[in-house]
Amino acid sequence: MAEIHLKNVSRRWHNFTAVDDLTLQIPDREFLVLLGPSGCGKSTTMRMIAGLEDVSSGEIWMGGKLMNHLEPKDRDVSMVFQSYGLYPNMTVYENIRFPLKIRGIPASEHKQRVMKAAEMVELTPFLDRRPAALSGGQRQRVALARAIVREPNCFLMDEPLSNLDAKLRVSTRAQIANLHHALKTTTIYVTHDQVEAMTLADRVVVMKGGIAQQVGKPMEIYDRPANTFVASFIGSPAMNLIDGDIADGTFSNPYLTVSGLPHAARGPVTLGFRAEDVSVVSEGGNLSAPVYSVENLGDSTMFAIKGAHDDLISLKADKTARMAIGETVHAHVPAAACHVFDRESGLRIDGFDNQAVA
Amino acid sequence: MPHRTFLFFILPSAVAMFLFIALPIGSVILQSLHVEHGQVLVEVESCTPFGGCKTQTRVDAEATAALRAEAPLGRWNGLGTYMNRAHLATAELGEIFRSDTTLREKFAQVYQLRFYRALFFTLIYTFVVTPAGIIVGFWIALAVNRLPQMLKGPVIFVSLLPMIITPLIGSLVLYWMLNSRGILGKALQWLSGNPDLSIAASGPLMWVSLILYGIWIAAPFSFVVFYAGLQTVPDDTLESAMIDGANRWERVRYVVIPHLMPLATFVSLVQVMDNFRVLEPIVGFNAEAHAMSLSSIIYTDLQAENGQLFGSAAATSMLTIGFVVILLSPVLVRTWREFGKRAH
């Protein structure tokens, strides 16, 4: 049983800090996703859990044992690598069996366990092939099978889907979700793709610059982003962020005025709202600007307009909406859908929460 | 990788290098900074089969040994050995440059000094053979790459021969052929119409022969590396260059050569070091009269026939290493940058 506990963990090289004072409690059976842009420290965090990277300070506990100085092999975790890390000189069968062999599991069990793992990832027909003779998706499934065959305390997955094409990514994602459901093993999953995070995670840790920005269930993070970074990273398209001033519950800037906000703050702020919470109207509304681009997505139409700093603001409209570039679009941004962030620190300003949930 | 694991993996190799390279180099440096004790000379009567008995000068072994026991390294000489006539010859250089002579005469006088004569040849050899070997190797690689598949095997095989031959023996084989009675020597005489033509008699011809030998032995290494590299030239880039209108030469110039640049760095690194240590052809070609290299003067100093001069050989060795480091410094800096990138 593996409850994982990171206590004030840091990783530093010379003058560079990859992970800064990270504390995380991961209960048994949880699917935890570390999400963030490249270089945010998410992979380093995972590699420290795996034992591939030294911990500069802090402690890593797993199942009640201090892990800091244990070799990877003594941590009872299994890991799926971005480039799969398959052994090119071994067949698929041997690849999957390798962890069993190396950990001294009785040979009599090997066949049955390998077959079971292979079956779970639908690899049975390819067992005697070499990795070089497999497609990318198949290789990824070999890596998965190799990870699950041993029934470890914890799965670590380092961007396992990023080398696959879009279609395969969706199906493999489903397979991973299904596997976790079946095996119920604690899983830590690293990705920079917020869709993967939203679809797979029990909880998400959004990281930036080695610091955990927000930890929470996917919907919590979606609905109540802790700061402008999280807000801009989660959701597709990302949340619109507009600078302006707030006074007496009214946000205003040259092309948008939102009133009816709580009186929780005043002064310069950043206002956030999602494209889907906006309603495009033919006249009136509190937002109007010339259309910069139009995207027909099939189920809807997205209009983009340019903000004060040349940043794009997305508006989602009905799929029947039609406008030409340069025409003026009018929209209504409801106060209830707005998030307010401190302009300086980017931190969410409390007091706007209750209304935000749509 | 944790320090402990690193140590475990590197230890056998590091211990071997420490014991058999670093320690000797350390002692070599120490040696080069000392000269031997003043030998205690005595006059004794000695008798030999010829000329009967005479008074001759001898070393008083016991007295000298007593001196040596006191300070086993000898007398501290600092950089004296480095500066003396057999090495950097600072005093002689100063005199030459102060003297009222033409530049040409000055050069001739500097060239009389053993170290500079060796350095001059070594540098010329290194700077002709290294690029020439690389260029010849590159052209062979391009040409072999165009051959039909079935011919490639045997051609590569023959091409590697000069590289795998023992250098001393390779130089002997070529010298046998090149000397005035050998098949190539005769061919040269016939070609030049001069029946007395002999490479052993002419300094410039000897230099040319040594350099050609150097290219002969260096080209296969560049060839095999470049040939391997050619197999990895990306088709896409070549094809896009074709569509962009590049002719064959332009494709080589703008696609193939840039692709092979890292290999060329590796090859030149290895070859500069090897060429800078040139010794075997000078011995094999009996070329001492016309050419000396830094290695060959070290070799001469260490020959017991010549009363081994360990300190002098040590000083020349350190100067050699110094020059190699200077020559390689651009590559070292580049490696350092790459290493920095890889560090995290």
Place this chain on the structure above:
Amino acid sequence: MAISMTKLATRFATGVVFAASAMPALADCGIEAGSVRILSNDFDALRLINERATECATDSVSVTFNQTQEHKSLQVPALSIDPAEYTVAVIANNSLPPLLNDGLVRPLDDLVEKYGQNLTEQQLIRIDGKVMAIAFMVNGQHLFYRKDLLEEAGLEVPTTYEELLEAAAVLEELGKTDYPYAASVQAGWELAEEFVNMYSATGADFFAPGSAEVAINNENGVAALEMMKALTEYQSPDYMSVGSSEASKMFRSGEVAMTVIWASQAGPVLDPEGDNPEIAAVAGLAAAPSFQGNGIPAATLFWDGFAISKNISDEDAEASFQAMMHATAPEFAEENSYIAAWLIKGYEPTPGAVGIMADVAQGARGYPTLPFMDLLHSALGSELADFMQGNESAEQALADIEAAYSAAATERGFLN
């Protein structure tokens, strides 16, 4: 594979002796016990002596040897340790000084008294009154000439280099050979040796008496160099790469009419069954020509001999001396008189030894057994090449040699 190797080994092991302790004793050398370990140069005459020494091996006496061209590099470190790696160092007059300098060989007077009844006074190398080495053979340079050609040109055998120059001019005119003359002046050791020969013939000393100051930068040195340069007129243009072996081959193939080379080449030159029997039949040997009219042959005599290590037990020293006495016994010299010019009692000079014996008779000087001679030799070897190619004057060359020698001698502690 393994079988064939063993077969080969048994078939041919007789030709080579590695560790003779396992072999039956073939001779009674009178040794009770001990270990004999010989270090020597690698050529035929020494090979015979070494193999003869191994005849002394018994159950209690082991005899091993190491013949290598690197013997000079090995001898000092190998004899410096205690006990020494070798008990016997086979040396020559130019390789003894390093051992003497470091005090690595023992006086042999008591052993000579006990076992040296066959030794002649000439064989005893005495330093400061003590016998430090035993010489057993002699080598040196002398003149080889073509009797037929000299006769045809109406010339006497040249006894001086001045005469040799005149003879060369006549022979060149005659045009029967490619070049009239060859000498061993290959850049390096042999070129230096040629200068040492020439300078020896002037009768002057190489060093100022009682010191390590070199004394060749004088009119004798200039004369020696100029004679060497004058001779190159009559040599092949390749002369800077012609050593003793090459000159011998040139003579044997009829390319040259005269040459001054090592006496040890007499064997191959006079061999009636060699590659060139017709030359062997007309080859004549004479002392090396003298120089500047003082009658001393321009050659330096080398003796080969042995010394016994200091850092070994007296028992081993005694065994070693006895084994070497057996190896160089008079009957050995009688049986192998064609191999070399022996200094051993009972040796009758063969036709091949005429030249070297003439050298000795006419008072050729020995190669200087001085502690710093090798340094001068080395300086000569590296600095003379330029002069020989006409790139600098004799005076300049001698000044360069003096400077190069001084730098080396300072490093070695002979000069301050």
Place this chain on the structure above:
Amino acid sequence: MTTLHTDTAQSKPRQRIPLISVVAVVFVAIWLVTAGFPFLWTAWGSFKVEADFFSRIDWTFALSGENTTRQTGGPFTLGGYQGAWIDQAFWKATLNTAIVTVFVTTLSLILGTLGGYALARSGRRYAFWLLMVALVFRAMPHITLVSGYLMPFFEWNIWGTLPTTIIVLVAINQPFTLWMLHSFFLSIPKDLDESAMVDGCTRLQAFRLVIVPVMWPGIITTGLFSFLLAYNDFAVGAMLLSQENQTMIPKITSFMGSIEQEGNIMFAVSAVVSATVPLFLLVMFFQRQIVGGLTAGAVKG
């Protein structure tokens, strides 16, 4: 592969194709003669007597074998081989060389792969400095090193034996081996050893079971260079081996004679030819691996 000539057929005017091919073929032919002829000539000459192969009268004797016929009764003779192999016991030197090369190659590779792996996987500064120091070590002339060994080796009583020489050669060879293998290891993805370690291997197991099996091309290429170094060594063997342990190259130079005595040059020639045969076979068998190994990344600079 073959990118440089697949393109010619489609894009270039017809008449230029043969010309450039002809130039290439002629160039290769000239090179082949340059590279191969000296060997062919020496091999041919080894079956002649000295008076023919090194004829001072007419070099064509080397072809016609005039003196060979006169002296031995036939245009070819095995005299040189018989002299070298049987009379002078060249077989013994061959055996010693075989022992030295096998051990030097094996040990160099064992030490070199371990060290090269560590250097490639450690991102620390000391690893870089170690590499640099190794490079400087490689620049040291061997003869200077060897002369320094004599005294201590005699003192410890390890002079003259094969193991001593083997260890010295391995050490001298380490800088090059480390550099070459280190670049090979860089070309193998880190993921591979990391997944092995997560799968339960120690570093050493990961190295042995996972990395080494995919390293074969690199190991063979590097091994070839170690082999050549040990096989071609002169300086170390000549100074550090006693007579019974002498290796081939010093033995061959002893055939060449010295100032005191003329050598037997035909023994040397046939020994040279004999010594080249194993190299021929080696290149023949390992040609694919050598080129393949280099392609696989030994040379990523």
